[in-house]
Amino acid sequence: MLICPGARLAIDMLDEDVAAKSPAFERLLVQQALGLVDTFPGNDIDRAADVLLGIVSKDPQAKALVDRRIEQALAAQKRQALVAIRMLGTWADGVGATPAAARQRISRLAAEVRDDLKVGAARLAGLHRGLSSFATTPPPAAVRDPGKAITEFMRGTGYGADDTARAKRIFADLGRRSQEPSELADPDAQEKLVAVLDGLPAKDWPAGSAVYDQLVHWSERRPVATPEIEAWG
Structure with a gap:
């Protein structure tokens, strides 16, 4: 896991439309931004997902990059999978083709997530409506210091x-x-x-x-x- 300053900078640049007139450069920034998948599923992932949604909705090649990285993270069945799940949950709360696809992917994920990830996924369930399928009864124990x-x-x-x-x-x-x-x-x-x-x-x-x-x-x-x-x- 790295602090990934380049990934955060890439999100800032994408958010400011720095590369809007250069699809190739924009895809390079997307690829750099995907380094955040190797961090933690914290609040900054919601912003990153929102910014990336605007890109992938208009650029199929950028969408392919993002989809591939998300599937790699999900397949790893480690903390990166929780980052990918949070990104999908952010998208699932929206409207359009990508949010609809995110909701479909989430519906299949509940059965795929490994047992040792389920508590972590359940902690995400209260953050986005689209992740309610990960909720557990009783809910996870309170977050520790x-x-x-x-x-x-x-x-x-x-x-x-x-x-x-x-x-x-x-x-x-x-x-x-x-x-x-x-x-x-x-x-x-x-x-x-x-x-x-x-x-x-x-x-x-x-x-x-x-x-x-x-x-x-x-x-x-x-x-x-x-x-x-x-x-x-």
């Missing part, structure tokens, strides 16, 4: 006490959103945190998404790196 959910996952998957303690400090620093230098300026810390987020169970995507959003905010601030930061472990 991101820091607690992630550090609990770390303790249960072999991370040492030092790594877990350092992760807690980073979460606290991200949460403050201060301008002060952060331990996250260490590339090794960044790599390990990304690995932790990538390993989270799909049901805990809200926790991963919350930290991912903070990482995006941090990356846009570009804090100054400090040279003497100890590595995890």
